Amino acid sequence: MGIKKFLNTIMFGEIMSGLKLTFRHMFKKAVTLQYPHEKLTLPAGYRGFIVQRRYENEQERCVGCDLCEAICPAKAISVVGDIHPEFPDRRYAKEYTLDFTRCIFCGFCVVACPVNALAMTKEYAHSSFTREGLIYSKEQLLTLGDKCEEDSIEYLKFKNMWDAENSGKEEGRYHFPPIPSVKSGG
Amino acid sequence: MVKVFVNGVEVEVDSTSTILKAAEKAGISIPTFCYHPRMDPAGSCRICAVELEDSKRVVMSCVTPVSEGMRILTESAKVADARKTNLELLLLHHPLDCPVCDCGGECPLQNMSFSYGASDSRFESHRNDEVEDIKSDVLVFNSNRCILCGKCVRICDEVQDVHAIGFINRGFDTVIGPPLGKKLDCEFCGDCLEVCPTGAITDKFVRYQYRPWQLEKTKTTCTYCSSGCQMNVETEKEAIIRVTSSEGEGPNEGSICAIGRFGFSHVQSTERLNKPYARSFSRLVPTEWDFLIPELSEKLRAIVSTGPDRIATLVSPRIPMEDAYLIQGFTRRVLRSNYIDSGARYGFMNAAFPIAKSTGTLRPMVDHQDLLKAKVILVIGADPTAESNITGLFLKRAIRKEKARMYYVGSESVSITARAKDHIRVLPGGEGLFSWVLSEEISCQESGRHPEFLSRKEELFKSFNVDPQAYTRLVQDLREAQTAVIITGRVFHRLQFAYDAMESLIRMSHALGWIERDGCGILPLPETGNDLGVLMMGATYEWLPGLLDSQDSDNKKRWESTWGEPLSYGKGGGLREILEGINSGAIKGLISFGENPLSHFSPQSGVREILSKLDLLVSVDLFQTSLSDQAHYLLPAASSYERSGHVVSVEGFVQSLNPAMTYWGESLSDGEIVSRLSECMGHPVSSRLTSDVSKEIFTLMPDLSPSTRNGEHFMGPTGNLILPEVVSQPPHKADRNSVASRLSEKTKSVLSPIFPESIPGEGEFVFALNKSLFHSGKMTLLDTSLMKMESSALVRINRQTAKKLKIKKNEMVLIENSYGSCTLPVELTSGVTENELQVPYHFDSPDLLGLFPRELKYSGPCSTVTMLRTRVSLKKIE
Numbered sequence A: 001m002g003i004k005k006f007l008n009t010i011m012f013g014e015i016m017s018g019l020k021l022t023f024r025h026m027f028k029k030a031v032t033l034q035y036p037h038e039k040l041t042l043p044a045g046y047r048g049f050i051v052q053r054r055y056e057n058e059q060e061r062c063v064g065c066d067l068c069e070a071i072c073p074a075k076a077i078s079v080v081g082d083i084h085p086e087f088p089d090r091r092y093a094k095e096y097t098l099d100f101t102r103c104i105f106c107g108f109c110v111v112a113c114p115v116n117a118l119a120m121t122k123e124y125a126h127s128s129f130t131r132e133g134l135i136y137s138k139e140q141l142l143t144l145g146d147k148c149e150e151d152s153i154e155y156l157k158f159k160n161m162w163d164a165e166n167s168g169k170e171e172g173r174y175h176f177p178p179i180p181s182v183k184s185g186g
Numbered sequence B: 001m002v003k004v005f006v007n008g009v010e011v012e013v014d015s016t017s018t019i020l021k022a023a024e025k026a027g028i029s030i031p032t033f034c035y036h037p038r039m040d041p042a043g044s045c046r047i048c049a050v051e052l053e054d055s056k057r058v059v060m061s062c063v064t065p066v067s068e069g070m071r072i073l074t075e076s077a078k079v080a081d082a083r084k085t086n087l088e089l090l091l092l093h094h095p096l097d098c099p100v101c102d103c104g105g106e107c108p109l110q111n112m113s114f115s116y117g118a119s120d121s122r123f124e125s126h127r128n129d130e131v132e133d134i135k136s137d138v139l140v141f142n143s144n145r146c147i148l149c150g151k152c153v154r155i156c157d158e159v160q161d162v163h164a165i166g167f168i169n170r171g172f173d174t175v176i177g178p179p180l181g182k183k184l185d186c187e188f189c190g191d192c193l194e195v196c197p198t199g200a201i202t203d204k205f206v207r208y209q210y211r212p213w214q215l216e217k218t219k220t221t222c223t224y225c226s227s228g229c230q231m232n233v234e235t236e237k238e239a240i241i242r243v244t245s246s247e248g249e250g251p252n253e254g255s256i257c258a259i260g261r262f263g264f265s266h267v268q269s270t271e272r273l274n275k276p277y278a279r280s281f282s283r284l285v286p287t288e289w290d291f292l293i294p295e296l297s298e299k300l301r302a303i304v305s306t307g308p309d310r311i312a313t314l315v316s317p318r319i320p321m322e323d324a325y326l327i328q329g330f331t332r333r334v335l336r337s338n339y340i341d342s343g344a345r346y347g348f349m350n351a352a353f354p355i356a357k358s359t360g361t362l363r364p365m366v367d368h369q370d371l372l373k374a375k376v377i378l379v380i381g382a383d384p385t386a387e388s389n390i391t392g393l394f395l396k397r398a399i400r401k402e403k404a405r406m407y408y409v410g411s412e413s414v415s416i417t418a419r420a421k422d423h424i425r426v427l428p429g430g431e432g433l434f435s436w437v438l439s440e441e442i443s444c445q446e447s448g449r450h451p452e453f454l455s456r457k458e459e460l461f462k463s464f465n466v467d468p469q470a471y472t473r474l475v476q477d478l479r480e481a482q483t484a485v486i487i488t489g490r491v492f493h494r495l496q497f498a499y500d501a502m503e504s505l506i507r508m509s510h511a512l513g514w515i516e517r518d519g520c521g522i523l524p525l526p527e528t529g530n531d532l533g534v535l536m537m538g539a540t541y542e543w544l545p546g547l548l549d550s551q552d553s554d555n556k557k558r559w560e561s562t563w564g565e566p567l568s569y570g571k572g573g574g575l576r577e578i579l580e581g582i583n584s585g586a587i588k589g590l591i592s593f594g595e596n597p598l599s600h601f602s603p604q605s606g607v608r609e610i611l612s613k614l615d616l617l618v619s620v621d622l623f624q625t626s627l628s629d630q631a632h633y634l635l636p637a638a639s640s641y642e643r644s645g646h647v648v649s650v651e652g653f654v655q656s657l658n659p660a661m662t663y664w665g666e667s668l669s670d671g672e673i674v675s676r677l678s679e680c681m682g683h684p685v686s687s688r689l690t691s692d693v694s695k696e697i698f699t700l701m702p703d704l705s706p707s708t709r710n711g712e713h714f715m716g717p718t719g720n721l722i723l724p725e726v727v728s729q730p731p732h733k734a735d736r737n738s739v740a741s742r743l744s745e746k747t748k749s750v751l752s753p754i755f756p757e758s759i760p761g762e763g764e765f766v767f768a769l770n771k772s773l774f775h776s777g778k779m780t781l782l783d784t785s786l787m788k789m790e791s792s793a794l795v796r797i798n799r800q801t802a803k804k805l806k807i808k809k810n811e812m813v814l815i816e817n818s819y820g821s822c823t824l825p826v827e828l829t830s831g832v833t834e835n836e837l838q839v840p841y842h843f844d845s846p847d848l849l850g851l852f853p854r855e856l857k858y859s860g861p862c863s864t865v866t867m868l869r870t871r872v873s874l875k876k877i878e
């Protein structure tokens, strides 16, 4: 046993070197937040709860195309498409449910959506005592979307999905004029 | 034969074949949009470009013929470039709304764009933004998505021969649709929908309700008519969403009719019986199978113990062979009865019995391929398009492409009469006499003819308005033709003297030497999907399975040893004898599997009263029917979409039914119901599995093993190549040698003349029940889709007559005779003779049936029910 090693052992050298980190942190600002009194500022692109979006004229964007359902790796989405009750040439989602107990927040569905009807938000504090409480209907998703509109726009911008829609360029893009808000006769 | 090289692979092909076909033979697929194997090439989409290695030229493979030593490159850079540019041009105005397009996910245009990365176009243009044509209840035309390949127009012209849609406008404004922007009015076969390579034509019934990738496909056989179409039933979560077909597959080669494609909604309607019912205190109350089976078996046993032939069964000719086999076994072994009959008794038996008697088989002598080879085709008393749609399509093809000479004999015009070389109009009732005269003329030497021949012939010309010249041409053509086919159908089989008329035709075919000559014969069209199979399985009192005489003791012994039980049934009988037996009290019980005798007789005929004498009436059906009001038990049956088994097509193919969904509610297949009853009555069955029953049938009767039109007619659809499945199968047609040896023993040369039905007098009309193109039997009246195509009974009346009586379209008329009366709206047509009225038989209201004679009338040696024509007077309702 070398002398250096012997000294190291009796002086608790290894422990000291470990404590060095501890002491250093004593002089830094703590990262712990006093949740729920304090909250973190989330970065752009945060993958929180998914919402459904509307056009400016309040009509829902979703065209019930089932693409989000098709891509979802967790089979969390189910869409039932049908003819729009007021516009017989339009497709819409008669039923749309998103099961957040299954969702793995991968964000694929947002990318798949051809009309930017979906976005992720910075919402995360949604809990429920029942499983059913976390299965959201279309109405719930739209309400949440109305509440978090800014989040959703930020998310889409972060994912480069905003410019494509708002660039005015038509070629090579899916083409869905929004459903008019003023109904016939009204 | 020439030798060509496709991507270096050497193939030898016919010198007339195109590059596309050569490539297919080499196993290399070339993308196509406008090419279709059953139609003339158009060369309009320019996606099938290939490069010729020597000349470095790009040519369209679907229209370019091969030449010796040609070297073809299908995937060179030049080809890819050409295809990509083409796609860019095709997508120039395309709306690109794939996510909401019902075709998205199975769209050849989408797939091609994806594989060539051409969704971005270098050209600037506007997008099409026309409003969709949603006027039709069946199809939606979206001209924005159309690439003008013209397949839809061509299939409607060339295959369906309906000519309902076309190109409208010119240049950039060209759209596809019915002429003059009208509402689509056609046969609604949906073939245009099937072939369209984009979402320009979509199905309105399930519009926006599905995505192709969610659907599960089941290949099965249609049982509505006897064409035996192979179809794909596509389901999502146990619900049928749509029915499609695969190009080249089955006897239908990828076409299916309106009923097969759109007529499935009734099997998922809330009206379907989903529980067994038993009568208690004059009401039908739901019960459980577990209570019902022992209770019912006890009642049956009590009746059976009083002696043989006490219980009768009626079988629908739509059920698979397996169920028919089990039912007849149950009737003969367990119920000890030979009172068994099927829906074939309403007419088809008049063809089946004489044919089986003379040839020993029910398999047809000719099939659809023979129609294509025939020089002369005689259609008598049949509407092939409505009765067996695919026979109709082949007939149209034979006339259009193969230039066959078709003679149509009958009073009315149907969709094919316009294509006939001669439409020999016979006044209603003269068809039987016509067959006899024709047969006498052709079969016998002048001296050997019946003494009444000349006067009868004269009568045909004079009283029945037959054109003597056309008649002579027909006789001449029949005598000279190397290949000829006679098609008989529903009207012919339901004539009063249908049996004798059929015998006349058989004798004539023999005299013409057709038996020995390939490609000649008679093709009788059964009325429903499995008449042939049900008869072959012995669900009729005349025959044990295998068409063996049921009264012959040797035959009986043979089946006794097979079933391991003595057979002690009596003489038995068909529908007539059953009704008589019930009336006299000899028959105490009746089990009806999907049949309803009430809808085949006048309501005043007393059949209801006769049936009320029964101690036990069991009705097994999909729905409540008029028979249910009297039934003591009402049992839910599984539909053809839910069961397995085999059915025999008009061409003799034995094809399988495969379940696309599980049994509806608590319903069971007819076979399962009788197996359970049989077990409970102490006659265990060897297995309840349909597959085991099939095996038993195919072991006992190996010539009935499954046979299908296999890949040999399959020419390759767009893209994927399916190689023919080579399986050894028994021939589907009758064996000419054995028929010939049998016939020579039994030819009768003198047949007594057929008396025509009387000719309608002044102001009198012949009122006929005909088969509609959009309905099959009565149950499709509950089908919401088919009801959109034809929703109510309209009386078809001749335009001239209507003019004379000042009747306009859709006006109500009063039809009456001494038996009853009914009021119906009219439809004007030039398709019926001046003193004939036609109504689809499916809409059998009591009023309508009430126009028929009250007495129970039967015809011919087969005692078939005659409910085809009656005499009425017509009045306009002011």
Ligand code: SF4
Residues within 6 Å of the ligand: A050, A071, A072, A073, A074, A075, A076, A077, A098, A102, A103, A104, A105, A106, A107, A108, A109, A110
């Ligand atoms: S985020 Fe991922 S897992 Fe969640 S619904 Fe969307 S696709 Fe499905």
Ligand code: SF4
Residues within 6 Å of the ligand: A061, A062, A063, A064, A065, A066, A067, A068, A069, A079, A093, A112, A113, A114, A115, A116, A117, A118, B099
């Ligand atoms: S992908 Fe978008 S438009 Fe399509 S169903 Fe999902 S949310 Fe609706």
Ligand code: SF4
Residues within 6 Å of the ligand: B152, B155, B156, B160, B162, B163, B164, B165, B186, B187, B188, B189, B190, B191, B192, B193
């Ligand atoms: S449905 Fe059939 S008949 Fe009608 S337009 Fe299409 S192809 Fe022609």
Ligand code: SF4
Residues within 6 Å of the ligand: B145, B146, B147, B148, B149, B150, B151, B152, B153, B176, B195, B196, B197, B198, B200, B201
């Ligand atoms: S509707 Fe379809 S099949 Fe007809 S021309 Fe257009 S793309 Fe072709």
Ligand code: SF4
Residues within 6 Å of the ligand: B222, B223, B224, B225, B226, B227, B228, B229, B252, B256, B257, B258, B259, B260, B261, B388, B389, B390
């Ligand atoms: S009803 Fe006849 S023609 Fe129509 S799909 Fe069925 S088998 Fe084919």
Ligand code: FES
Residues within 6 Å of the ligand: B031, B032, B033, B034, B035, B042, B043, B044, B045, B046, B047, B048, B049, B060, B061, B062, B063
């Ligand atoms: S040009 Fe050949 S398939 Fe269209």
